[in-house]
Structures are given as C-alpha cells and as structure tokens.
Amino acid sequence: MNRSRFDFAVGLFVAIGLLAMAFMALKVGNLAGFDSGTGYVIEARFDNIGGLKVRAPVKSAGVVVGRVESIGLDAETYEARVLLRVYPNYRFSKDTIASILTSGLLGEQYVGLESGGDPVYLAAGDRLGKTQSAMILEKLISQFLFSKAAETPAKAQ
Amino acid sequence: MRASFVQLISALGHFFTSRIDRLGLAARFAGALLVSLSIALGRLPLMFREVYFSGVRSLSIVAVSGLFVGMVLAVQGYEVLQRYGSAESLGVIVALSLVRELGPVVTALLFAGRASSAVTAEIGLMRATEQLAAMDMMAVDPMSRVVAPRFLAAIFSMPFLAAIFSTTGVIGAWIIGVKLIGIDDGAFWSQMQANVDVRIDVLNGLLKSIVFGTAVGLISVFEGYFAAPTAEGIATATTRTVVISSLSVLLLDLLLTVMMFRGLS
Amino acid sequence: MTSFHESEMIALKDVCFSYADRPILNGIDLTIKRGEIIAIMGGSGGGKTTLLGLISGRLKPQTGSVLVKGLEVPNLRQSELYGLRRKIGMLFQFGALFTDLNVFDNVAFPYREQTNLPEEMIRTLVLLKLEAVGLRSAKNLMPAELSGGMARRVALARAVALDPAVMLYDEPFTGLDPISVGIIGRLIKRLNRALGMTSVIVTHDLNETLRLVDRVVVLSQGKIHRDMAPEEIRSTDDPFIRQFADGLPDGPVPFHYPGRDYWSELMDQ
Numbered sequence: 001m002n003r004s005r006f007d008f009a010v011g012l013f014v015a016i017g018l019l020a021m022a023f024m025a026l027k028v029g030n031l032a033g034f035d036s037g038t039g040y041v042i043e044a045r046f047d048n049i050g051g052l053k054v055r056a057p058v059k060s061a062g063v064v065v066g067r068v069e070s071i072g073l074d075a076e077t078y079e080a081r082v083l084l085r086v087y088p089n090y091r092f093s094k095d096t097i098a099s100i101l102t103s104g105l106l107g108e109q110y111v112g113l114e115s116g117g118d119p120v121y122l123a124a125g126d127r128l129g130k131t132q133s134a135m136i137l138e139k140l141i142s143q144f145l146f147s148k149a150a151e152t153p154a155k156a157q
Numbered sequence: 158m159r160a161s162f163v164q165l166i167s168a169l170g171h172f173f174t175s176r177i178d179r180l181g182l183a184a185r186f187a188g189a190l191l192v193s194l195s196i197a198l199g200r201l202p203l204m205f206r207e208v209y210f211s212g213v214r215s216l217s218i219v220a221v222s223g224l225f226v227g228m229v230l231a232v233q234g235y236e237v238l239q240r241y242g243s244a245e246s247l248g249v250i251v252a253l254s255l256v257r258e259l260g261p262v263v264t265a266l267l268f269a270g271r272a273s274s275a276v277t278a279e280i281g282l283m284r285a286t287e288q289l290a291a292m293d294m295m296a297v298d299p300m301s302r303v304v305a306p307r308f309l310a311a312i313f314s315m316p317f318l319a320a321i322f323s324t325t326g327v328i329g330a331w332i333i334g335v336k337l338i339g340i341d342d343g344a345f346w347s348q349m350q351a352n353v354d355v356r357i358d359v360l361n362g363l364l365k366s367i368v369f370g371t372a373v374g375l376i377s378v379f380e381g382y383f384a385a386p387t388a389e390g391i392a393t394a395t396t397r398t399v400v401i402s403s404l405s406v407l408l409l410d411l412l413l414t415v416m417m418f419r420g421l422s
Numbered sequence: 423m424t425s426f427h428e429s430e431m432i433a434l435k436d437v438c439f440s441y442a443d444r445p446i447l448n449g450i451d452l453t454i455k456r457g458e459i460i461a462i463m464g465g466s467g468g469g470k471t472t473l474l475g476l477i478s479g480r481l482k483p484q485t486g487s488v489l490v491k492g493l494e495v496p497n498l499r500q501s502e503l504y505g506l507r508r509k510i511g512m513l514f515q516f517g518a519l520f521t522d523l524n525v526f527d528n529v530a531f532p533y534r535e536q537t538n539l540p541e542e543m544i545r546t547l548v549l550l551k552l553e554a555v556g557l558r559s560a561k562n563l564m565p566a567e568l569s570g571g572m573a574r575r576v577a578l579a580r581a582v583a584l585d586p587a588v589m590l591y592d593e594p595f596t597g598l599d600p601i602s603v604g605i606i607g608r609l610i611k612r613l614n615r616a617l618g619m620t621s622v623i624v625t626h627d628l629n630e631t632l633r634l635v636d637r638v639v640v641l642s643q644g645k646i647h648r649d650m651a652p653e654e655i656r657s658t659d660d661p662f663i664r665q666f667a668d669g670l671p672d673g674p675v676p677f678h679y680p681g682r683d684y685w686s687e688l689m690d691q
Contacts, residue, residue, distance in 0.1 A: 017317025
C-alpha cells in the first residue's frame with residue numbers, strides 16, 4: 001500500500017472522529033448553554049435544600065435559565081447557601097423568589113425562579129431575599145399524620 | 158505437613174516476586190519507551206501508518222458495536238423508564254452511559270482484541286525473526302522506529318474511536334427510542350442536552366479513553382517486545398495482551414470514575 | 423586506545439562472557455586484520471554467535487576488551503555505538519528481512535534511515551546493490567515470496583548498503599540448497615575484495631567456508647582451540663577438528679547428552 005492511501009485513510013478516520021466529537025459536544029451535550037464560565041452568579045439561601053445537586057437546572061417558567069454552581073452550609077446560620085449561575089441573556093428583578101421544586105413525583109430537583117415586579121435587576125453576587133425550601137416528603141407525611149391525630153380526639157368528644 | 162506448608166509459602170512468594178519482577182521490567186521498558194518518544198514524535202508519518210493498521214481498521218467494528226450497544230440500551234432502558242412514566246429520559250440514560258462509561262470502556266476492550274493483539278504478535282514475530290536485531294545492527298533504534306509509533310497510535314486512535322462508538326450508540330438509541338418506540342423526538346434530544354455536560358461528561362469520557370489507549374498501547378508493545386521467540390511464546394503473549402489489557406481497562410475505569418464523578422449527581 | 427595498530431580491525435583481549443551462571447566464552451584472544459576473511463567454527467552453543475554479539479556491541483563481556491576500529495566497544499554510549507554500527511554490516515542467519523517491506527524498500531531502509539540522499543539517488547544505489555546480488559528484477563516482491571537463498575541475497579545487499587568496513591555473517595549457509603550456498607559464498611568473497619571489508623563468518627559449513635576464508639578459528643569449550651589456515655584443516659589430525667570436518671557422530675564432542683550411564687539407569691527399576 002502506498003503512502004498516499006495511508007494518508008487518505010487516516011485523514012478520513014480523523015475527520016470522522018472529529019465529527020463524532022462535535023456531535024457529542026453539540027447534539028448530545030449542549031456546549032453553548034453549558035459553558036460554566038459564562039453568565040452571572042447569584043446567591044440564594046434555603047432552610048433545607050432536600051436532594052438538590054450541583055449542576056441541577058435553574059428554571060423560570062419551565063425554561064432552563066441556569067445551573068446550580070455550588071452548594072454549601074453557612075456555619076453560623078445553618079442555612080444552605082446555594083450559588084446559581086444564570087445565563088447572561090436572562091435578567092431577573094431584585095424581588096425574585098427562588099424555590100426548590102421537583103419535576104414529577106420522583107424526578108430530579110431543580111431551582112425555580114419566579115420574577116417579581118421590581119424594576120431593578122439582579123446583578124452578579126446579589127442575594128435573593130425570598131426563598132422557599134424543598135418539600136420533604138417525610139415531613140409532609142408526618143405533618144399530615146399529626147394533624148389527623150389532632151383532629152381525631154376532637155371528633156370523638 | 159510442615160514441608161508442604163513451606164512449599165505453599167514459597168510458591169506464594171514466587172507468585173508475587175515473579176510478578177513484581179515483571180512489573181519492574183515493564184517500568185524500565187516504559188522508561189526506555191518514554192525516552193524514545195521524542196524521536197518518534199519527530200517522525201509522525203510512522204505513527205500515522207500504525208494509526209491506519211490499529212485505528213482505521215478498527216473503525217467498522219467499533220461503529221457497528223456502538224450502534225448495537227446503543228440499541229440494546231434503548232430497549233432495556235425504555236422497559237424500566239416507562240414503569241415510572243419517564244420514557245423521555247431514555248436519551249439521557251443512554252447518552253450518559255455511553256459517553257461516560259461504555260464508549261471509552263467497550264472501545265478499549267474492542268481495540269485490545271482487534272488491534273493490540275495484532276501489534277503484540279507483530280512485534281513478537283519481528284523479534285523472533287531477528288528483524289529488531291537487524292534494525293539495531295543498522296544503527297536504527299527499534300524502540301523509536303517500531304515500538305513507539307505503535308504505542309502512540311493506540312493513544313491517538315482511542316479517543317476518536319470512543320467518540321465514534323458513543324455517537325453511533327446514541328444514534329442506535331434514537332432509532333429504537335424515537336423511530337420504533339415513538340418517544341417524542343424533541344424530548345429525547347432536549348432532555349439529553351439538558352443533562353449531558355460537555356466538560357464533565359464528554360471531556361472526562363475522552364480523557365478516560367486517552368488513559369485506556371496509553372495502558373492498552375503500553376501492554377501490547379511490552380508483551381510483544383518480551384515475547385518468547387517461539388510460536389507458543391507469541392501465542393501466549395497475544396493472549397496476555399488481551400487479558401491484561403481488559404483487566405487494566407476495567408480497573409482503571411473504576412479508579413477514574415471514582416476520581417471524576419464522585420460527589421456529582 | 424591501547425596498542426591499536428592500523429592493520430588491526432578487530433582485537434579481542436582476554437574476553438570472558440557468561441549468561442547468568444553459564445560460561446560461554448572464557449579468555450578469548452583474537453586479532454583480525456583489515457581485509458581479512460576469517461571463519462569461526464565450533465559446536466552448537468559454543469559461543470560463535472556470542473562472539474559476533476560482542477564485536478557488534480549487542481552483548482557486553484564480563485571482563486576483557488573488545489576493540490573495533492580502535493574503539494573499546496563495551497564502553498561506548500548508545501550514540502557512539504550506533505556511529506560505529508553504521509560501519510558494521512551483519513547478515514543474520516535467516517536474513518531478518520522486514521516482512522512488511524518489499525525487496526526494494528528493505529535495501530533502501532539503511533539509506534532512508536541513515537542518509538539524507540534524495541529518493542532518485544537512493545533508487546540508483548538500491549538497484550546497484552540488487553544488481554550485485556542478481557535480484558534487481560525481484561525488487562517489487564515481498565520477503566514472503568522469496569526463496570531462502572533469494573532472501574539471504576537481499577539481506578546481503580541490505581547489509582552492505584552503506585559499504586561497511588566490517589561484515590559479520592551469522593551462519594550464512596544454513597538451510598540453503600547447494601547452489602545458493604555457492605552463490606552466497608561467491609558473493610561474500612567478491613564483496614570483500616571489491617569493498618575491502620573485513621569479514622567474520624560464523625558457520626558450520628566446512629566445505630564452502632574453506633574455499634573462501636583466509637583463516638579458521640575453531641572454538642571449543644569457550645576457548646580458541648586452534649587458529650589455522652584452511653589448508654591445514656584438511657590435513658590436521660587434531661581429533662576435535664577431524665570429528666568436525668568428517669562429520670563423525672562421536673569423538674571429543676560426545677554423541678550422548680552428558681548424564682548417567684545407560685546401564686545403571688536401566689537397572690534402576
């Protein structure tokens with residue numbers, strides 16, 4: 001086999017390989033939307049984040065507008081400190097409410113942003129004033145049982 | 158009774174010392190290989206010739222295997238997911254499995270069986286027929302002329318092959334999931350794109366395949382270079398390449414997975 | 423540069439070599455002059471091929487000195503050794519042609535690796551060498567398509583490609599038909615005279631060898647047993663050389679692998 005046929009075959013191989021890599025970056029993954037370097041970071045504090053994970057989506061009206069950048073615990077207040085990276089093309093008002101929601105009954109947890117009416121927009125490093133913690137299924141069930149238990153003796157009298 | 162106990166202990170000792178001897182030999186070999194890499198890198202056409210024999214010739218088996226693995230993942234994944242009413246997550250499950258694990262791992266296993274075993278046999282035969290000695294006598298270092306290009310070709314080919322495996326796998330899953338089962342096309346891709354991270358999943362997957370390429374390449378040239386110069390010796394060396402490569406890939410995969418993905422989702 | 427004379431191409435002094443604890447060579451003193459053709463003979467495993475390994479620097483002696491062209495071979499660094507080897511050609515026992523290259527590319531290999539000659543010049547040189555061994559028309563064949571004798575001739579053309587000062591032949595006649603043996607023998611002689619090379623031939627083939635060498639060195643038990651002219655071999659009554667020359671099954675080299683007495687082993691049961 002002569003040299004030029006090797007060159008052609010190897011060149012074709014590399015081209016197909018690069019095409020496959022591009023497919024993985026653009027079609028399987030989302031290179032444009034997932035660049036962790038772009039956008040701005042805002043802070044939200046929650047009493048309880050439930051099962052929220054780093055990289056969970058941040059959604060507004062069901063549209064992914066960012067990612068959870070990091071999760072930590074404030075050592076003094078014992079609140080969960082969640083940093084959200086929001087894509088640069090979305091802006092939210094100062095009085096936006098962040099809540100931790102679940103997609104479906106057993107689905108993954110994400111952060112929902114609900115914009116308010118304040119004309120001033122959130123800037124990088126700002127902290128959200130109002131948050132709503134995750135619903136913890138066990139807590140809900142026990143609350144339900146306690147309230148039932150509290151009702152029952154009253155009915156019996 | 159005591160004699161057999163002593164025998165057992167010394168057999169155990171021999172088992173480990175002989176393996177450690179071989180590891181020492183491999184480490185010295187890797188050192189010599191590293192030295193010769195600079196010369197080999199200066200003569201890339203030699204490497205591309207081996208990329209042809211190792212990489213290009215493995216392309217079809219990798220692509221077809223990827224397609225089938227993707228299809229099987231889709232059938233099995235759908236079976237489980239539709240019980241929880243989240244069949245649209247099929248794309249995510251398949252893509253993450255392929256990109257993070259199956260792409261790099263299965264490609265490396267296929268490569269070890271398809272290409273590395275041939276490299277071992279080739280180098281072993283070149284040694285047995287004194288071709289390496291003849292080269293050495295012509296003042297051409299067989300390490301940089303024969304061994305290093307084959308080693309580099311494995312490292313070079315592996316990420317491309319892994320990417321091709323994952324791609325055909327995703328396409329296979331799409332054929333089964335969207336075209337045959339009827340999952341919504343938009344949901345299939347958007348869920349996938351929302352949950353596959355280019356840096357964490359795709360790049361780490363490719364990084365894995367580069368590590369596997371290094372391991373498989375090193376094992377194949379080492380076993381060939383030190384194969385006994387007999388028919389049996391070369392057969393044994395070829396088998397060893399496939400067995401040791403496969404085990405190394407799986408072990409390295411465990412270590413890399415723990416390092417890369419621990420603490421994420 | 424101890425006691426190097428211009429006429430001495432290769433000089434071994436008190437060379438000892440052993441593989442692990444198995445001694446192979448034990449105190450070899452041998453001087454080979456420029457332009458000489460010498461044969462090294464001896465029983466199998468007698469250290470003949472080892473001697474070639476020492477001269478070419480592929481093996482290092484435990485003690486003693488190996489001088490080639492005035493250079494102390496065991497002390498050379500890799501780059502210096504490779505520098506020396508450009509002036510040493512070696513014909514391997516079965517040719518050792520590169521099986522993935524055709525005849526032309528095999529002979530072109532040393533030029534492409536060691537020189538910066540343009541491809542047209544290499545083509546001319548390769549055809550010249552192939553013509554010398556009578557295989558110019560076989561240039562496009564692969565080594566697998568060659569007979570044993572043809573492969574050996576191609577290997578010879580490759581070995582002398584860079585016009586070496588020293589040629590080493592490792593059993594050049596083994597496994598060849600009588601005609602090929604004659605051709606190779608004549609080529610060795612002709613190349614030696616034409617290029618003024620010093621040749622060392624390790625061989626078993628007494629008949630062909632005696633016809634072309636200047637001197638025969640007989641190795642036995644790691645030492646030089648005799649060092650004589652070819653005519654002397656034919657007439658000597660040395661029992662070891664007679665056994666070798668006449669192909670006697672038993673003699674100083676025993677027919678039986680050393681071990682216990684036959685009868686005592688049979689009587690064991």
